Amino acid sequence: MVSQVTNEELKGIRNKLLKTHTKVRAWMIKDEVKTQYKYDIDESTVRGRFIEMGEPLSGGHVGSGKEAPQEEKIVSTIRAHINDTLKKKNFDIPDELKAYIPHANEFTNYVERDVDRRLAIHYNTGKYPITQGKQGTGKTFSHMFYAYSYSLPFFLFNGHKDFKLRKYFGDKTIKEGTIRFQESMFVKALQNPSVILFDEINNIEETIDYHALLQNRQLYIKDANDGKGKTFHLHPECRMGFAQNPKSTKYIGGKILPSNFLGRCTYISYPEFKKSEIKNAISKRFITLQQIDVDKFTAYYFAVIDMIERSSLPVDISIRQLNSVIDLWMAGLPIKDAIEDGLSSIVDSISQPKAKDSFFRVAQAIWKEMM
Secondary structure, eight states: OOOSSOHHHHHHHHHHHHTTOSSOOHHHHHHHHHHHHOOOOOHHHHHHHHHHHTOOSSSOTTTTSOOOOHHHHHHHHHHHHHHHHHHHOOOOOOHHHHTTSOOGGGGTTOOOOHHHHHHHHHHHTTOOEEEEOSTTSSHHHHHHHHHHHTTOOEEEEEOOTTOOGGGGGEEEEEETTEEEEEEOHHHHHHTSSEEEEEESGGGOSOOHHHHHHHHHSEEEETTTTTTTOEEEEOOTTEEEEEEEOOOOSSOOOOOOOOHHHHTTOEEEEOOOOOHHHHHHHHHHHOTTSOHHHHHHHHHHHHHHHHHHHHHTOSOOOOHHHHHHHHHHHHTTOOHHHHHHHHTGGGGGGGTOGGGHHHHHHHHHTTOGGGO
16 A cells, blocks of 8 residues: 555554553644654544554553553454455456456555545445545545455446446347347456446436345346346445546536435545645656655645636646646646646636636746746
């Protein structure tokens, strides 16, 4: 997992604090990490890391002479066991699906957050999580990161108005003059350990088939088995999740999902990235970039977000656009051209080309050479 502070270092800080404090809180460890390692870590991440380790955050089996509450120790042990057992488990993945396991090079600048650990707990306890939040908050990639972390094949399906779940099980075809039902790769994913994500779920009009699939983990397809019908069962280690952008002034979205669909899911709302997380991500992706430039691009990213909000522009930007700007700049484009080609021309797509001036005015405050 991506982290600037190891588990052993966190435990060392905890143990040190227990020598002088009866009870250790997450904020105390957070402050010590910032002091010792010059690294910002939020309190929920501190708590999540200790849960994953199966270690009590406080209570003192180290140094204080007091035992952690029994139920706290039991819960921590169960949580750690669920996560560690899956990570160590050797899933039986068919060769034809192994190519769908995400590769490590896709996560060179990935910054793991508390929401990633929460998503893992949802999946590992058999839930059907809906991740929701504005564009660029890392919803889709978070599901993919989970698949990578557990070495599971990952399948992404984008919802649209005419999306019909049954069609993804396969279709009729003619073989040697006979009509046959050809099962799809989706069927293979369902019947093996995997992670299946339905993105833009609120664009889908027909959700009735999801009710049976989520409730019973099976679905009957009458055209399958060459017209004889067949019930497809989800593999016990098949995880199924969803993602959506809630309706807003920037994202019109689709229909509101019916309650009998929503009632079968759990929910995680994804926050926007913090400055420390953006800096960390840039540094990991562009390892030759000087710190002064990391700071400039980070400052520009958040200044642009603020400008978009103040100007009520109907667009969202994400770290993807920021990465494009840096890629183009490092490849030799002047900073003004890199910003235009990698980011500001997004307003041309919404027929507001004059808004580009705002992007450049923000940049002039950071890059004096643009004056």
